[in-house]
Amino acid sequence: MDGDARINPYLTGNFAPVRSEDDFDLPVVGEIPRELRGALFRIGPNPQFEPRDPNHHWFSGDGMVHGFYVEDGKVRYRNRYVRTPKWQAENAAGRSLFGSFGNPMTTDPSALGQDSGVANTNIVWHAGRLMALEEGHMPTQMDPGTLETIGYAEAYRGRTTAHPKLDPVSGEMVWFAYGVGDMPLSAGMSYGVTGADGKVVRRDDFQAPFACMVHDFMVTQNHVLFPILPLTASLERAMSGKPAFAWEPEKGAYVGVMRRDGDVGSIRWFNTEACYVFHPLNAWEEEGRIVADVMRYDAAPLFPNADGSPGRKTAARLVRWTFDLAGNSDAIKEEPLDDLDGEFPRVDPRVETLRHRHGWYAADPTNGKTIKQGAIAHLDLTTGARQVYALPDGDLTSEPVFTPRSADAPEGDGWVTAVVWRAAENRSDLLVFEAQDIARGPVATAAMPRRVPFGFHGNWVSL
Template sequence: MDGEVRINPYLSGNFAPVRSEDDFDLPVTGEIPAGLRGTLYRTGPNPQFQPIDPNYHWFTGDGMLHGFRVADGKVSYRNRYVRTPKWELEHEHGRSLFAGFNPMLSDPLTAGKDGGVANTNILWHAGRLLALEEGHMPFEVAAGTMAPKGYAEQYKGKVTAHPKIDPKTGEMVWFGYGVGDMPLSAGMSYGVTDAKGVVTRRSDFQAPYSAMIHDFLVTENYVLFPVLPLTGSLERAMKGLPAYAWEPEKGGHVGVMRRDADVSTIRWFNVPACYVFHPMNAHEVDGKIVAEVARYDAAPLFPMADGSPGLRTAARLTRWTFDLGANSDAIKEEAIDDLDCEFPRFDERLAGGAYRHGFYAGDTTNAKSVKLNAIAHLDLATGKRQVHAFTGGDMTSEPVFTPRSADAPEGDGWLTAVVYRAAEDRSDFVVFDALDVAKGPIGMAHMPRRVPFGFHGNWVAD
């Protein structure tokens, strides 16, 4: 109706920001395993001030880190903003200045200034804790305190929020997209950081078109770049239309390259229009690459190119097979699960290799949204699935796997996650036995307030 105030869904409910920085010791129920020692770090968008873009998108909020420190069956919590140059500039002026996906709305004070938000992932590599967001370089923070250390300048440009760490070599393999002088370009980079934290490679190439390329796949010998039709267009944005939009007529492409090869050797495979935010893992077998991905029929959360609303759709686990010896560049697709899902994870000691156990956040309600109410385990060898569904409107984060010990069998360990308790408007840190998800949490630590919905996290062992 006329005069109705539109509430941005990304600024309400458990998407709404929490602006206090706190330190809590948390009461525990059940049992937090004595062998679980370390910190679950998570990050997500948490705008410091009311956004200036009335169409504020969840992906563009300031990064806030949440750390759940676990030792001797006890859990403590600390959260801090990632004090990026953007955060510092807006903090100085006491208001929002950057406008996310629509730079036309940004304040003139932002001209020439860095707008990175470090809000998507956080991981440990080579003795550094890195907060990541795909439009900028990694931003280093101090382990424990989360105090800012600044951009890792050696990367010299954009780095994905989803690097892969090779468990055999200790290398961090990564990419960047939208690389080049022009925003929303089709330029990409492929990069490698060695086990000591030194960037040893950054090679640039052109994708078939400009797209939001959130994640990618790495095997022992290959790297795969999915260029799927959630397209970027500066020309479109300058007309007041969406910077990123779903354009299925462009089809999908996945570039496959040997990790030690030149980028000129990339072979582009084709797949019908679909979208993947997150793969689970990929490995090589008999001259083929086999990958498990969370596949959408259409990109969620984004509009069509003409600005009309996008489609409501959910992801399902799908197996992609690339036959490297065949004359065809078609990708074979096979559905392997029928539960709506997101945030697939696995035992990352097997990253890039053959594996059996996968874990993910699921939705048993068919809501087709990013709000997920279940934790699931899928045995890829048998196809058997275990699910624990939370009730009463409670929602879970991505489950993060931690092995019981360095040499424990695959999947022998724990899943940790953060669950929003809707009726109480607060959150819990939960621990599952990874191979007995159906039993439900074996231990919980209770927050006095909520942790807003976020993206990714990783466990950093003591």
């Protein structure tokens, strides 16, 4: 499969699925700190069967969870499919049934109207539950030890985001959903809150300025920010054979700002020039303003234009958005923070919603405007100093994940873990770095006997 250039690029190389579910003890080179105990959970798309959609999109594959369990300097690996209703239906049929994003035009008639959730985008721990997330369905609860699928968290009463925010002060999980309502690909959205005890305490619906892919959002101690950017959604377009999601810069770009305890009718819409943001680094409040550091693209990558023509080749860079809540202008002030192409930005989770100093991200040291990142970067936003660890040529990294050294360690004092693909050997490694000494390279490497396909997000859980 990997060498067949005629098939979809999202099914080749390290995008190609690994369909075995395995358990391995991993040999370690170097020394994993004894204090580092827990698990790095990663998730990504991994189609169970060959997709039926000739235009299969990477984002549409079945979710597979990869667990790296670390204890006493040793590493165990386990991977399992998220057994969603879609996975179960296709497993019983022995073939693919659903089109990309559940597109009815490319879905088998027997599966029309059925649950097409893939649970492939993020995996988070909150209130003692490990949950696999995506943007169109409820969270799917997983057993953190066995990675067995427990099932939907029904209390969410519908679709949720793949990117909730965990408030380190209150313990709440703040989340949203898009495409809400009876009509697929609609402008309907929800705002929700889950208490520290795991109970959903709020879910309110509202209408965005237009229907679009809202992959992530920002949360501060007192506000939520909803980015409505022109990667638009259209059922009519999809039914005509054109892309369900496409780049339409003429729609403009908006960010809705609302108090967390406010009514959805009070959202204030700020604006900026057309752009796209998959992932913010963090956001906080200071002196009547909201400040958000985000990875900004000039145009949405990976998606076509509305007429189906290929989209622009573009990459993201870290910028700072400032929202003046006391001012009369609804324009977003923007200033650059870094000149290195990057993605998957992360902070110390203990400062999410609060002002941060340190950030880590996957980077492209060549600034080649690609989604493939061959380096890991650390940026000190107080001093402006940047450290970069470049992987050997051809190797590529996943999202770097920060873990604090202890609960009361200073911000940024801890480790960063990342899964990297070794291109020449076509397999993967787990790397462990000292978080503020990235340029030194990994202090430990746990070697996989095979590869972990490119995925999306991961989080560290202290089990």
